[in-house]
Amino acid sequence: MKLYCHPQSRSNTILPLLKELDIEDQVELIELEYGTTMRSTEYLALNPLGKVPCLVDDDAVISETPAIFAYLADKYAEKGFAPALHDPKRGEYYKWLFFGHGPVTEFMNIKALNIPPETLAKQRGSISFGDEEAMMNFLRQGLSHAKPYLLGEQITVADLYLAYWLAFGISFKIIPYDDAFKPFLNTIKQRDAVKDVSWFQAI
Numbered sequence: 001m002k003l004y005c006h007p008q009s010r011s012n013t014i015l016p017l018l019k020e021l022d023i024e025d026q027v028e029l030i031e032l033e034y035g036t037t038m039r040s041t042e043y044l045a046l047n048p049l050g051k052v053p054c055l056v057d058d059d060a061v062i063s064e065t066p067a068i069f070a071y072l073a074d075k076y077a078e079k080g081f082a083p084a085l086h087d088p089k090r091g092e093y094y095k096w097l098f099f100g101h102g103p104v105t106e107f108m109n110i111k112a113l114n115i116p117p118e119t120l121a122k123q124r125g126s127i128s129f130g131d132e133e134a135m136m137n138f139l140r141q142g143l144s145h146a147k148p149y150l151l152g153e154q155i156t157v158a159d160l161y162l163a164y165w166l167a168f169g170i171s172f173k174i175i176p177y178d179d180a181f182k183p184f185l186n187t188i189k190q191r192d193a194v195k196d197v198s199w200f201q202a203i
């Protein structure tokens with residue numbers, strides 16, 4: 001497999017994932033540069049967004065970071081990082097993976113734009129996270145039930161993906177560090193795979 005990436009980008013979330021799955025030797029890292037090789041005709045043919053990460057596995061081209069998480073968890077199903085296909089836990093697994101990708105990252109992007117609160121309030125119905133309070137309540141409720149992971153005793157890539165974004169958002173003070181998040185994030189932070197991820201070590 002080839003992973004198109006950049007050392008200062010969200011492709012960094014894939015590196016601990018490769019460690020967790022113990023497949024670092026299965027993936028060749030191909031570093032692209034912003035604005036140049038990331039916008040080359042050759043790369044745009046793979047990923048027309050011109051963004052990283054993008055995983056290529058034979059004929060399969062997988063962009064969108066959580067799709068890479070889900071794809072690798074299923075490809076290496078024996079490693080146990082996703083509930084089995086017909087396990088009812090698969091539903092909540094998707095919920096958390098997609099919540100981390102949709103509402104949580106949209107919240108961070110919108111916050112960085114400094115849009116006036118009145119404008120956001122008017123658009124609340126169409127904003128994927130509703131508003132900050134609703135998003136925090138959603139996270140608070142889910143993480144206060146984590147035992148210690150979102151789906152119980154078995155960690156999944158949904159835990160890893162959500163934890164990476166929360167740690168990133170909290171370390172840059174974009175997401176408030178709610179007490180209800182602490183046991184979950186502390187559990188993930190102890191994992192060897194994230195020991196050298198700076199935004200984990202900053203929280």
Ligand SMILES: N[C@@H](CCC(=O)N[C@@H](CS)C(=O)NCC(=O)O)C(=O)O
Nearest residue numbers: 009010035050051052053063064065
């Ligand atoms: N929806 C994509 C977004 C990827 C993305 O925004 N990547 C950024 C780096 S964090 C990028 O490649 N930016 C380069 C550019 O837009 O020129 C995903 O989640 O994987």
